[in-house]
Amino acid sequence: MxxxxxxxxxxxxxxxxxxxxxxxxxxxxxxxxxxxxxxxxxxxxxxxxxxxxxxxxxASLPAEKPDTTSTIAAAGGRIQRRGAWRVPRSLKVESAFGRVHLDLSQAVIEHPVVDIELQLGTGRARITVPRDAIVDIEDLHTGWKDTRYKPRRVSRPDGPTIRISGAMGYGRLRIRHAWR
Missing domain, CATH: 1.10.8 (Helicase, Ruva Protein; domain 3)
Structure with a gap:
């Protein structure tokens, strides 16, 4: 055989x-x-x-800690993160009604890839990414309006990759790169 x-x-x-x-x-x-x-x-x-x-x-290294997902949730109102905040490797944002504003331009990003999962009912979302970030929105599903995002013409390969996934019901996601 x-x-x-x-x-x-x-x-x-x-x-x-x-x-x-x-x-x-x-x-x-x-x-x-x-x-x-x-x-x-x-x-x-x-x-x-x-x-x-x-x-x-x-083989001789200590066991790697599993990635944990940090969650920001609100039934209504506004979810806002800006300034020098530490961005986790995986972030889940949940809001039934209200606005979401995540500003990553001055945030501390320690990971080469950051996953942001949006679970939004109604309301707008705005995400400001670092100037040199690469944004991936392939796994984001929108119900009512399309996502507004124009990739930068010139991007440097050393910036973080921001992967945005999840679902949005009624509302629009706007993604922009920081000026500096």
């Missing part, structure tokens, strides 16, 4: 590689690994072609 050929293992994605580098940096900053171990593990991560090549570099 002949064995069927197996599919080659999937290659390491850039997201997987970035996550591994971030975990190594955190472990080094917290004193879990030495400078020499950090250099050695970084080399393994950056040259890994498959997940089995990546695993040994991460």
């Amino acid at each position: 002949t064995a069927l050929p197996q599919d080659p293992p999937p290659p390491v994605s850039e997201d997987d590689r970035e996550t591994a580098v971030r975990r190594l940096q955190e472990a080094y900053a917290q004193g879990h690994i030495s400078h020499e171990e950090m250099d050695e593990h970084l080399h393994q991560v950056l040259t890994a072609k498959t997940h089995s090549d990546l695993a040994p570099a991460l």
